[in-house]
Structure formats: structure tokens, C-alpha cells
Amino acid sequence: MTPSTTTSNRSTRALLRAVVIGALLLMMLFIGNHLAYAQPLPTPTPAPQPGPANPFDGVSPDLGxxxxxxxxxxxxxxxxxxxxxxxxxxxxxxxxxxxxxxxxxxxxxxxxxxxxxxxxxxxxxxxxxxxxxxxxxxxxxxxxxxx
Incomplete structure (x- = not known):
């Protein structure tokens, strides 16, 4: 390998690493911003279906x-x-x-x-x-x- 090829490989890797890190940071900012301001989606009223009712409907875990x-x-x-x-x-x-x-x-x-x-x-x-x-x-x- 010539020195210029090694230098171009390093600069290409550094540029690729910077692009990936930047994309990850933007993704985390986007997701974090939307999680912080997310409003719950309105739940559509389900159509009544035949069969047994869910016994855990409305139950949430509580150790209190x-x-x-x-x-x-x-x-x-x-x-x-x-x-x-x-x-x-x-x-x-x-x-x-x-x-x-x-x-x-x-x-x-x-x-x-x-x-x-x-x-x-x-x-x-x-x-x-x-x-x-x-x-x-x-x-x-x-x-x-x-x-």
C-alpha cells in the first residue's frame, strides 16, 4: 500500500465514523424530543367480540x-x-x-x-x-x- 492510500482510508473511515455518530445523535434527539412531548393516542373503541372477557383488563402491577x-x-x-x-x-x-x-x-x-x-x-x-x-x-x- 502506498502512504496516500492509507491516508485516504483513514480519512474515509474518520468521515464515515463522524457521519454515523452524527446520525445516531440526531436520531436520539429526535426520539427523545418526541418521547418527551408525546401525547397518548386515542384508543378506538373495539367492536364487541364473542368469547370470554379478559380478566386482566384494567389491572396494573402494584406492590403497595x-x-x-x-x-x-x-x-x-x-x-x-x-x-x-x-x-x-x-x-x-x-x-x-x-x-x-x-x-x-x-x-x-x-x-x-x-x-x-x-x-x-x-x-x-x-x-x-x-x-x-x-x-x-x-x-x-x-x-x-x-x-
Missing amino acids: VLGPALNSTWKRILAAIWGGCFAAAGVYLVTSFLKLKKARNRGMSSDLSDASEDVKFSLYCLAGVAAVSPIFGAVLLLVQPAA
């Missing part, structure tokens, strides 16, 4: 009937698990950055590529743990019955 003590207990347990996941992801991120620094100081390309993959994966883990709440919020927004 088991008492306020259990309601607060499961929330504390869930918060502790989520906090532990944040701590584990943070420790994994720090150790992978240290592994990357160590590989750079040694100058070994195979260790450097392994360490950079670890850093990427740890960032994905941290982003996934942080995205749990918005994902569940969006799902609940989409599936909740019209008020």
Missing part, C-alpha cells in the same frame, strides 16, 4: 397492597444492587485504564490492543448501568395506559 414496609424494602434493595453495579463498573473502568497505561509504557502492541478493548468494554458497562433508569422510564412511559 403488600404494605409500605415491603414497598420501601424492595426499593432499598434495588438501589443497593444498582449502586453496587455502579461501583463494580467504576472499579473495572479504573483498572482497565491502568492496564492501558501500563501497556503504553511497555510499548507492546498486543497488550495495548487488549487493554484498549478492555477500556471500551468497561465504558460500555458503565454506560449500560447508567442507562438503566432512562430505559425503564421510557418503557414505562410507552406501556402505561392513557390517564
Whole structure:
């Protein structure tokens, strides 16, 4: 390969990466904007159909009937698990950055590529743990019955 071909491949990849990232950001902005201002669609009145009635019609999950003590207990347990996941992801991120620094100081390309993959994966883990709440919020927004 000639140096100009390598440079053009890199610039093409960089341009493609920038276009994909820009498209993803625009998509997230578009979806987020429409989720924030979405109005529930009017539900058409269904035609009566023969057969047994749905016994779960109008029923939504609620743990409040088991008492306020259990309601607060499961929330504390869930918060502790989520906090532990944040701590584990943070420790994994720090150790992978240290592994990357160590590989750079040694100058070994195979260790450097392994360490950079670890850093990427740890960032994905941290982003996934942080995205749990918005994902569940969006799902609940989409599936909740019209008020």
C-alpha cells in the first residue's frame, strides 16, 4: 500500500465514523424530543367480540397492597444492587485504564490492543448501568395506559 492510500482510508473511515455518530445523535434527539412531548393516542373503541372477557383488563402491577414496609424494602434493595453495579463498573473502568497505561509504557502492541478493548468494554458497562433508569422510564412511559 502506498502512504496516500492509507491516508485516504483513514480519512474515509474518520468521515464515515463522524457521519454515523452524527446520525445516531440526531436520531436520539429526535426520539427523545418526541418521547418527551408525546401525547397518548386515542384508543378506538373495539367492536364487541364473542368469547370470554379478559380478566386482566384494567389491572396494573402494584406492590403497595403488600404494605409500605415491603414497598420501601424492595426499593432499598434495588438501589443497593444498582449502586453496587455502579461501583463494580467504576472499579473495572479504573483498572482497565491502568492496564492501558501500563501497556503504553511497555510499548507492546498486543497488550495495548487488549487493554484498549478492555477500556471500551468497561465504558460500555458503565454506560449500560447508567442507562438503566432512562430505559425503564421510557418503557414505562410507552406501556402505561392513557390517564
